[in-house]
Amino acid sequence: MSNLCINCSTEMEEHGNVGYSITNGVCLQCVESIFGKHNSELTTFLDNLEAPILLMQSDPRQVKTANKQACELFKKELSQIEGHRGGQVFDCVYAFTKDGCGKDVNCEDCKIKNAVVETFTSGKSSDGASTVLDIKNNDSTIPYKLRVSTEKVGELALIRIDQYEKKD
Ligand SMILES: [Zn+2]
Numbered sequence: 082m083s084n085l086c087i088n089c090s091t092e093m094e095e096h097g098n099v100g101y102s103i104t105n106g107v108c109l110q111c112v113e114s115i116f117g118k119h120n121s122e123l124t125t126f127l128d129n130l131e132a133p134i135l136l137m138q139s140d141p142r143q144v145k146t147a148n149k150q151a152c153e154l155f156k157k158e159l160s161q162i163e164g165h166r167g168g169q170v171f172d173c174v175y176a177f178t179k180d181g182c183g184k185d186v187n188c189e190d191c192k193i194k195n196a197v198v199e200t201f202t203s204g205k206s207s208d209g210a211s212t213v214l215d216i217k218n219n220d221s222t223i224p225y226k227l228r229v230s231t232e233k234v235g236e237l238a239l240i241r242i243d244q245y246e247k248k249d
Contacts, residue, residue: 086111088126102208103130103232103239116234119146133242135162135170136234139201142183144170145237154245167193167240174215174222193229200231200238207231213248224248 084093086108093108104112115126116136127134127148133155134148147162147170155162155170162170168182175191176182183194196210211228228244 088115101232102206102230103134103241104234112234116237124148130241133245135167135240135242137167137197137201137238137240139236139238142166142197142201151242154242167197168214171214171225171227171245172217174217177217193227196229196231197238197240200233204233206233209243211244 085091086093087106088111089108091108091110107115115123123136123146127136127146128150130148131150133151133153135151136145136147137143138145143164143166144162147159151170152159152162155172157170166176166182167173168176168188173182175185175187178185178187180186182188183191188194192210192212193214196207199205200207208230209228210231211226213224214227215222216225224247226244226246226248227242230241230243232239232241
């Protein structure tokens with residue numbers, strides 16, 4: 082059975098990328114080379130992942146870039162996503178407080194934040210961390226179900242949005 086990297090087509094056994102939920106099928110060498118820089122190769126790679134993806138940096142913890150599916154999902158331009166915190170991208174009400182996303186007292190137990198922090202500190206991927214966020218919508222707030230998967234890539238982390246929709 083062949084097990085070729087979907088990006089460079091080399092045999093994966095030599096430098097396999099096993100057990101990763103987001104870059105599954107891409108060899109470690111490609112992951113390292115793609116995420117080592119911010120160029121059109123990275124953009125193409127993220128867009129080809131099909132699901133909405135945020136690429137996060139750890140310090141300060143904010144979005145480095147996102148793919149076009151994420152821009153469509155959150156109805157934002159890339160400039161409204163890059164350099165912003167996750168909660169700002171999701172329009173979480175606590176991203177609009179004085180302390181802001183991740184620092185507000187209400188963020189202490191945020192499962193999304195904790196999954197991202199855990200991925201940065203331990204390198205472990207998470208598969209389907211979920212929570213309900215209060216999303217700011219003009220003057221009202223609407224509960225949204227948010228579920229994400231995370232994966233560390235070099236110094237960065239990928240956040241795949243598995244669900245972002247109004248709670249019933
Ligand atoms: Zn490869």
